[in-house]
Amino acid sequence: AMDPQQRLLLEVSHEALERAGQSPEKxxxxxxxxxxxxxxxxxxxxSVSPPTRIDAFSSLGNTRSIAAGRIAYVLGLQGTVxxxxxxxxxxxxxxxxxxxxxxxxxxxMALAGGVNLILAPEPMIGFCKLKALxxxxxxxxxxxxADGYGRGEGCGIVVLKKLRDAIANHDPILAxxxxxxxxxxxxSNGLTAPNGTAQAAVIRQALENAQxxxxxxxxxxxxxxGT
Numbered sequence: 412a413m414d415p416q417q418r419l420l421l422e423v424s425h426e427a428l429e430r431a432g433q434s435p436e437k438x439x440x441x442x443x444x445x446x447x448x449x450x451x452x453x454x455x456x457x458s459v460s461p462p463t464r465i466d467a468f469s470s471l472g473n474t475r476s477i478a479a480g481r482i483a484y485v486l487g488l489q490g491t492v493x494x495x496x497x498x499x500x501x502x503x504x505x506x507x508x509x510x511x512x513x514x515x516x517x518x519x520m521a522l523a524g525g526v527n528l529i530l531a532p533e534p535m536i537g538f539c540k541l542k543a544l545x546x547x548x549x550x551x552x553x554x555x556x557a558d559g560y561g562r563g564e565g566c567g568i569v570v571l572k573k574l575r576d577a578i579a580n581h582d583p584i585l586a587x588x589x590x591x592x593x594x595x596x597x598x599s600n601g602l603t604a605p606n607g608t609a610q611a612a613v614i615r616q617a618l619e620n621a622q623x624x625x626x627x628x629x630x631x632x633x634x635x636x637g638t
Contacts, residue, residue, distance in 0.1 A: 413472030414454040416526045417481055419566040420447060424482050424522055431570035432582050433520070439487030444518040446509045447479040447494050448501025448525030456531050482522065490518045499634060500593075501525050502567065507591040509571050519576070524568035535562065543603065552633055560634075590621025 424445075428435050455473035459465045471477050479494040491512055495501045502525030509521035529535065538544045545551065545559040577584050594613040596606035618625060 412458060412466065412468035414452060414458070414478070415530075416449065416452075416454070416528050416566075417472065417478045419528070420478055420482060420524075420526050420568070421485060423524070423526075423566045423568045424486075427522065427524075427568040427570050430583070432580075433570060435486055438520075440489055441487075442490045442517070442519045443486070443488040444490030444509060444512050444521040445479050445482050445488065445492045446505030446512075446521065446523040447482070448496070448503075448505050449475050449478050449494055449527075450496050450498055450501055451527060451529075451534055453529065453531035453534065456533070478526070490521070503591075504593060506569065506571070506588070507593050510588055510591060513571060513573050519572070521571045522568055523571060524566070526566040527562075528564050529562060538562070541603070589623060590617055590619070592616035592620055 425435055428438070452473055452475055458469050458473055475496070476494045479492050482488070483490075483492045493505075493508070495505050495508075497504050502523070505523040505525065509518070509523040512518040512521055535544070543559050545557075545561055548561045550560045551557040571588070572580075572582065574584075574587060576582075592613050594609055594616070596604075596609045599606040618628075
Protein backbone atom coordinates (compact mmCIF):
# COMPACT_ATOMS: atom_id res chain seq x y z
CA ALA A 412 0.00 0.00 0.00
CA MET A 413 2.99 2.35 0.49
CA ASP A 414 4.60 4.26 -2.35
CA PRO A 415 8.10 2.75 -2.82
CA GLN A 416 9.44 6.31 -2.88
CA GLN A 417 8.67 6.48 0.84
CA ARG A 418 10.55 3.24 1.45
CA LEU A 419 13.55 4.55 -0.50
CA LEU A 420 13.56 7.76 1.55
CA LEU A 421 13.57 5.76 4.79
CA GLU A 422 16.42 3.51 3.62
CA VAL A 423 18.61 6.27 2.21
CA SER A 424 18.01 8.60 5.18
CA HIS A 425 19.12 5.85 7.56
CA GLU A 426 22.18 5.12 5.43
CA ALA A 427 23.05 8.83 5.22
CA LEU A 428 22.94 9.15 9.01
CA GLU A 429 25.19 6.11 9.43
CA ARG A 430 27.70 7.44 6.91
CA ALA A 431 27.64 10.79 8.73
CA GLY A 432 28.54 9.05 11.99
CA GLN A 433 25.16 9.78 13.55
CA SER A 434 23.36 7.13 15.57
CA PRO A 435 19.71 7.12 14.43
CA GLU A 436 18.71 5.62 17.78
CA LYS A 437 20.10 8.66 19.65
CA UNK A 438 18.24 11.26 17.60
CA UNK A 439 14.81 10.73 19.14
CA UNK A 440 13.40 14.05 20.35
CA UNK A 441 16.20 16.06 18.71
CA UNK A 442 15.81 19.29 16.73
CA UNK A 443 16.60 17.48 13.48
CA UNK A 444 14.72 18.86 10.48
CA UNK A 445 13.74 17.18 7.23
CA UNK A 446 13.33 18.77 3.80
CA UNK A 447 12.31 16.39 1.03
CA UNK A 448 11.80 17.12 -2.65
CA UNK A 449 9.08 14.95 -4.19
CA UNK A 450 7.18 15.90 -7.34
CA UNK A 451 5.45 12.77 -8.61
CA UNK A 452 3.23 10.15 -7.00
CA UNK A 453 2.86 7.74 -9.91
CA UNK A 454 2.31 4.75 -7.61
CA UNK A 455 -0.88 6.23 -6.17
CA UNK A 456 -2.62 5.91 -9.53
CA UNK A 457 -2.44 2.13 -9.30
CA SER A 458 -2.49 1.41 -5.57
CA VAL A 459 -5.89 3.04 -5.08
CA SER A 460 -7.57 1.78 -8.23
CA PRO A 461 -10.28 0.62 -8.04
CA PRO A 462 -11.39 2.76 -5.06
CA THR A 463 -12.46 -0.36 -3.15
CA ARG A 464 -8.73 -1.05 -2.56
CA ILE A 465 -8.30 2.15 -0.51
CA ASP A 466 -7.62 1.70 3.18
CA ALA A 467 -5.85 3.69 5.92
CA PHE A 468 -2.45 2.43 4.79
CA SER A 469 -2.89 3.30 1.12
CA SER A 470 -4.14 6.77 2.02
CA LEU A 471 -1.12 7.68 4.16
CA GLY A 472 1.21 5.61 2.01
CA ASN A 473 0.55 7.78 -1.03
CA THR A 474 0.34 11.25 0.50
CA ARG A 475 3.39 13.34 -0.43
CA SER A 476 3.68 15.14 2.90
CA ILE A 477 3.78 11.78 4.68
CA ALA A 478 6.95 10.90 2.73
CA ALA A 479 8.82 13.43 4.87
CA GLY A 480 6.70 12.92 7.98
CA ARG A 481 7.29 9.17 8.00
CA ILE A 482 11.06 9.70 8.35
CA ALA A 483 10.49 11.96 11.35
CA TYR A 484 8.02 9.48 12.81
CA VAL A 485 10.32 6.47 12.48
CA LEU A 486 13.34 8.30 13.90
CA GLY A 487 11.43 10.39 16.45
CA LEU A 488 12.69 13.71 15.08
CA GLN A 489 11.05 16.92 16.26
CA GLY A 490 12.47 19.60 13.97
CA THR A 491 10.81 21.18 10.94
CA VAL A 492 9.44 18.59 8.51
CA UNK A 493 8.58 19.67 4.98
CA UNK A 494 7.84 18.09 1.59
CA UNK A 495 8.74 20.40 -1.27
CA UNK A 496 7.62 20.49 -4.89
CA UNK A 497 9.29 23.12 -7.07
CA UNK A 498 9.72 20.56 -9.86
CA UNK A 499 13.35 20.26 -10.95
CA UNK A 500 14.71 22.42 -8.13
CA UNK A 501 12.89 20.68 -5.26
CA UNK A 502 15.88 18.94 -3.66
CA UNK A 503 18.18 21.95 -4.05
CA UNK A 504 15.54 24.16 -2.45
CA UNK A 505 15.42 21.64 0.39
CA UNK A 506 19.16 22.05 0.95
CA UNK A 507 18.79 25.85 0.85
CA UNK A 508 15.99 25.83 3.44
CA UNK A 509 17.87 23.32 5.62
CA UNK A 510 20.89 25.63 5.70
CA UNK A 511 18.68 28.56 6.67
CA UNK A 512 17.11 26.50 9.44
CA UNK A 513 20.55 25.64 10.82
CA UNK A 514 21.77 29.24 10.65
CA UNK A 515 18.61 30.52 12.35
CA UNK A 516 18.98 28.04 15.19
CA UNK A 517 15.70 26.28 14.40
CA UNK A 518 17.57 23.02 13.85
CA UNK A 519 20.67 21.34 15.24
CA MET A 520 20.88 18.99 12.26
CA ALA A 521 18.97 18.50 9.02
CA LEU A 522 18.30 15.86 6.39
CA ALA A 523 17.73 17.23 2.90
CA GLY A 524 17.26 15.56 -0.45
CA GLY A 525 14.71 14.02 -2.75
CA VAL A 526 13.39 10.97 -4.52
CA ASN A 527 11.90 10.12 -7.90
CA LEU A 528 10.62 6.89 -9.40
CA ILE A 529 9.03 6.61 -12.85
CA LEU A 530 6.13 4.22 -12.30
CA ALA A 531 3.40 5.52 -14.61
CA PRO A 532 3.37 6.50 -18.27
CA GLU A 533 1.16 9.59 -18.00
CA PRO A 534 3.86 12.13 -16.92
CA MET A 535 6.24 10.79 -19.57
CA ILE A 536 3.57 11.17 -22.25
CA GLY A 537 2.86 14.71 -21.08
CA PHE A 538 6.54 15.70 -21.22
CA CYS A 539 6.78 14.21 -24.71
CA LYS A 540 3.79 16.28 -25.86
CA LEU A 541 5.53 19.32 -24.34
CA LYS A 542 8.65 18.39 -26.37
CA ALA A 543 10.69 18.63 -23.17
CA LEU A 544 12.33 15.19 -23.48
CA UNK A 545 15.25 14.34 -25.75
CA UNK A 546 14.33 11.87 -28.46
CA UNK A 547 17.29 9.63 -27.56
CA UNK A 548 16.67 9.99 -23.81
CA UNK A 549 20.02 11.73 -23.23
CA UNK A 550 20.88 15.20 -21.99
CA UNK A 551 23.13 17.13 -24.38
CA UNK A 552 23.52 20.15 -22.17
CA UNK A 553 24.84 23.35 -23.79
CA UNK A 554 25.32 21.46 -27.08
CA UNK A 555 23.96 22.53 -30.46
CA UNK A 556 22.28 19.13 -30.68
CA ALA A 557 20.39 19.63 -27.40
CA ASP A 558 16.74 18.68 -27.88
CA GLY A 559 15.49 18.20 -24.34
CA TYR A 560 16.49 16.17 -21.31
CA GLY A 561 16.28 12.62 -20.00
CA ARG A 562 14.26 11.79 -16.89
CA GLY A 563 16.03 9.89 -14.13
CA GLU A 564 15.22 7.82 -11.05
CA GLY A 565 16.90 7.72 -7.68
CA CYS A 566 17.08 8.99 -4.13
CA GLY A 567 19.65 11.20 -2.45
CA ILE A 568 19.95 12.53 1.09
CA VAL A 569 22.58 14.74 2.71
CA VAL A 570 23.09 15.26 6.45
CA LEU A 571 23.75 18.89 7.33
CA LYS A 572 25.12 20.57 10.44
CA LYS A 573 26.68 23.90 11.26
CA LEU A 574 30.41 23.56 10.57
CA ARG A 575 31.48 24.37 14.12
CA ASP A 576 29.15 21.67 15.48
CA ALA A 577 30.44 19.07 13.04
CA ILE A 578 34.04 19.89 13.94
CA ALA A 579 33.30 19.80 17.67
CA ASN A 580 31.64 16.39 17.32
CA HIS A 581 34.46 15.02 15.13
CA ASP A 582 31.92 14.23 12.40
CA PRO A 583 33.12 13.19 8.93
CA ILE A 584 32.84 16.29 6.71
CA LEU A 585 32.50 15.75 2.97
CA ALA A 586 31.85 19.36 1.93
CA UNK A 587 31.04 22.85 3.19
CA UNK A 588 28.07 24.80 1.83
CA UNK A 589 29.30 28.39 1.95
CA UNK A 590 26.14 29.98 0.60
CA UNK A 591 23.03 29.52 -1.52
CA UNK A 592 20.22 31.58 -2.99
CA UNK A 593 16.82 31.06 -4.56
CA UNK A 594 14.50 33.05 -6.83
CA UNK A 595 11.99 32.53 -9.64
CA UNK A 596 12.25 33.39 -13.33
CA UNK A 597 9.07 35.44 -13.21
CA UNK A 598 7.93 36.42 -16.69
CA SER A 599 9.71 34.90 -19.68
CA ASN A 600 8.84 33.84 -23.22
CA GLY A 601 7.07 30.74 -21.90
CA LEU A 602 5.94 29.09 -18.67
CA THR A 603 8.80 26.57 -18.80
CA ALA A 604 11.37 28.86 -20.45
CA PRO A 605 14.25 30.41 -18.48
CA ASN A 606 14.75 34.10 -17.78
CA GLY A 607 18.47 34.79 -18.17
CA THR A 608 18.39 38.02 -16.18
CA ALA A 609 16.70 36.36 -13.19
CA GLN A 610 19.06 33.38 -13.29
CA ALA A 611 22.11 35.65 -13.42
CA ALA A 612 20.73 37.51 -10.41
CA VAL A 613 20.35 34.38 -8.29
CA ILE A 614 23.90 33.28 -9.15
CA ARG A 615 25.24 36.69 -8.09
CA GLN A 616 23.24 36.46 -4.86
CA ALA A 617 24.59 32.97 -4.11
CA LEU A 618 28.16 34.16 -4.67
CA GLU A 619 27.54 37.15 -2.41
CA ASN A 620 26.01 34.99 0.32
CA ALA A 621 28.94 32.57 0.09
CA GLN A 622 31.49 35.43 -0.02
CA UNK A 623 33.04 33.80 -3.09
CA UNK A 624 34.38 35.63 -6.15
CA UNK A 625 33.21 34.33 -9.56
CA UNK A 626 36.76 33.49 -10.62
CA UNK A 627 37.08 31.16 -7.61
CA UNK A 628 34.38 28.84 -8.95
CA UNK A 629 36.02 25.78 -10.51
CA UNK A 630 33.02 23.59 -11.28
CA UNK A 631 29.48 24.32 -12.37
CA UNK A 632 26.57 21.90 -12.73
CA UNK A 633 23.52 22.96 -14.71
CA UNK A 634 19.99 21.74 -15.32
CA UNK A 635 19.81 18.94 -17.86
CA UNK A 636 18.32 21.29 -20.45
CA GLY A 637 21.25 23.64 -20.06
CA THR A 638 19.24 26.34 -18.28
